[in-house]
Amino acid sequence: MLRRKHHNATAVSLRVPEPAPPPDTRDDELASQDALLRRWVSFAEMQQRIIRTLVTEIQQTSAVVETEADGLSGRFQRLAVCAERQTARVEELSRLAIGIEVDGEVVPIAKIAGLLEGTLGDVVEKILLLSKDAMSMVYALSELTANVDRVDICMDELNKINRTTNMLALNARIEAERAGTAGAAFRVVAGEVRVLSGVTQRVSVDMATELKAVTQGIDNGHATLKRVATIDMSQNLLAKDRLEVLMSALIRRSGDLSDVVAGAMKEAEVISADVEGMITGIQFQDRTRQRLEHVVDTLHVVDEGLQELKRSTEAGLSVPYEKTAQDLEWVGKLLDRFTLGDLRARFVAQILEGKQPSEATAQQTAGDTPSASGTVELF
Amino acid sequence: MQIQVDRDHALISMSGEFTFTDHVPFKQMVEEVFATKGKAVVLDLSKLDFIDSAGLGMLLLARDEAKKNDCALILRHPSGQVKRMFGVTKFHTLFTVEE
Numbered sequence: 001m002l003r004r005k006h007h008n009a010t011a012v013s014l015r016v017p018e019p020a021p022p023p024d025t026r027d028d029e030l031a032s033q034d035a036l037l038r039r040w041v042s043f044a045e046m047q048q049r050i051i052r053t054l055v056t057e058i059q060q061t062s063a064v065v066e067t068e069a070d071g072l073s074g075r076f077q078r079l080a081v082c083a084e085r086q087t088a089r090v091e092e093l094s095r096l097a098i099g100i101e102v103d104g105e106v107v108p109i110a111k112i113a114g115l116l117e118g119t120l121g122d123v124v125e126k127i128l129l130l131s132k133d134a135m136s137m138v139y140a141l142s143e144l145t146a147n148v149d150r151v152d153i154c155m156d157e158l159n160k161i162n163r164t165t166n167m168l169a170l171n172a173r174i175e176a177e178r179a180g181t182a183g184a185a186f187r188v189v190a191g192e193v194r195v196l197s198g199v200t201q202r203v204s205v206d207m208a209t210e211l212k213a214v215t216q217g218i219d220n221g222h223a224t225l226k227r228v229a230t231i232d233m234s235q236n237l238l239a240k241d242r243l244e245v246l247m248s249a250l251i252r253r254s255g256d257l258s259d260v261v262a263g264a265m266k267e268a269e270v271i272s273a274d275v276e277g278m279i280t281g282i283q284f285q286d287r288t289r290q291r292l293e294h295v296v297d298t299l300h301v302v303d304e305g306l307q308e309l310k311r312s313t314e315a316g317l318s319v320p321y322e323k324t325a326q327d328l329e330w331v332g333k334l335l336d337r338f339t340l341g342d343l344r345a346r347f348v349a350q351i352l353e354g355k356q357p358s359e360a361t362a363q364q365t366a367g368d369t370p371s372a373s374g375t376v377e378l379f
Numbered sequence: 380m381q382i383q384v385d386r387d388h389a390l391i392s393m394s395g396e397f398t399f400t401d402h403v404p405f406k407q408m409v410e411e412v413f414a415t416k417g418k419a420v421v422l423d424l425s426k427l428d429f430i431d432s433a434g435l436g437m438l439l440l441a442r443d444e445a446k447k448n449d450c451a452l453i454l455r456h457p458s459g460q461v462k463r464m465f466g467v468t469k470f471h472t473l474f475t476v477e478e
Contacts, residue, residue, distance in 0.1 A: 121469075
């Protein structure tokens with residue numbers, strides 16, 4: 001890479017040598033004019049070389065600009081296509097961030113969270129109701145057990161009464177036998193009482209059997225209900241709490257993602273706009289090329305004018321002109337202002353050494369570079 | 380779970396863990412406390428460490444008992460797991476809960 005040092009931007013002093021002292025005689029005057037014309041012709045010769053060298057340089061530079069601009073334009077067009085694809089991807093990402101596609105419909109995440117919360121809330125309500133009803137049934141069964149215990153006590157009392165009644169009936173029968181015929185009616189009553197006591201005893205036994213079955217049923221129900229009531233749903237209830245926290249975090253994340261995607265879309269749009277602007281801007285190259293062509297054309301005209309004038313002046317010279325050291329001096333000072341080593345080398349070859357542009361480029365490529373003034377750094 | 384009853388101030392302090400196994404003493408306490416109509420009863424839950432779903436069911440039954448006798452039931456200072464359970468089950472919509 002070439003790094004330029006900037007020189008002081010003052011014009012090079014193209015000092016034309018001082019004119020000859022005023023002539024003493026007419027011959028001297030003519031000789032002086034002749035010398036001046038020769039000097040002018042020599043100067044014009046150098047000007048022409050410089051102009052032609054400049055023309056070559058401008059044409060080559062224009063070609064480089066055109067090539068590079070074409071390359072840049074191609075790259076920017078590819079960049080525009082990529083930017084467009086990126087924008088499409090970001091739009092798709094935005095759509096994905098908003099919700100989840102279910103059966104062809106995009107369901108927003110906030111809505112999913114709402115649905116989940118509603119469903120879980122319903123489950124929690126039902127768990128509470130279940131717990132309350134289970135405990136209610138436990139209480140009811142406990143009361144029923146107490147009732148059954150009281151009935152059992154009553155049954156025991158009844159049995160006692162029955163046994164006493166039976167005993168009394170037996171005693172009455174014995175007394176009736178002792179009373180003989182006078183106790184006949186009493187014997188009948190005692191017999192009936194005994195029969196009644198027997199029936200009561202059988203009914204009591206049946207009731208005890210039924211009561212036992214009821215007690216067994218209550219115990220079984222109690223055991224089942226206890227299993228139901230002791231199922232601890234507290235972890236399931238707390239799971240709803242954890243899920244709500246997770247859903248809130250998911251909604252926040254979705255929101256953050258949407259913000260990032262929105263930012264990315266804006267950036268993508270800016271990039272696309274800038275790239276389109278660059279592609280349009282690179283078209284400056286075509287206008288620049290036309291302007292440079294006009295400059296080159298003008299320089300050609302100047303060159304031709306100089307050539308014509310030089311030829312006609314040379315024809316009038318008594319002594320042909322020759323290149324002088326003064327010509328090389330001011331051109332050398334001009335070239336010393338150049339900071340680009342390769343540019344200076346081409347100018348030296350074409351202006352000072354009179355080589356053709358192709359020769360100057362070939363010489364430079366071969367590495368045969370004239371000594372530079374040391375103002376260009378290569379790295 | 381331990382239950383301490385302050386009859387003079389209608390304040391019942393519960394401590395430990397409130398589970399199914401406490402249903403008999405809790406029911407007896409509720410029947411006793413809400414026997415007098417029209418009073419406000421406070422359950423101090425500040426020292427209650429844990430409540431399961433059976434415990435929640437028993438509190439709901441206590442609320443029904445209170446309503447039957449025109450009494451008010453207030454739950455005071457739930458904390459930790461008990462507070463979380465009340466939050467998940469939205470108990471503040473069913474009871475007066477004092478934080």
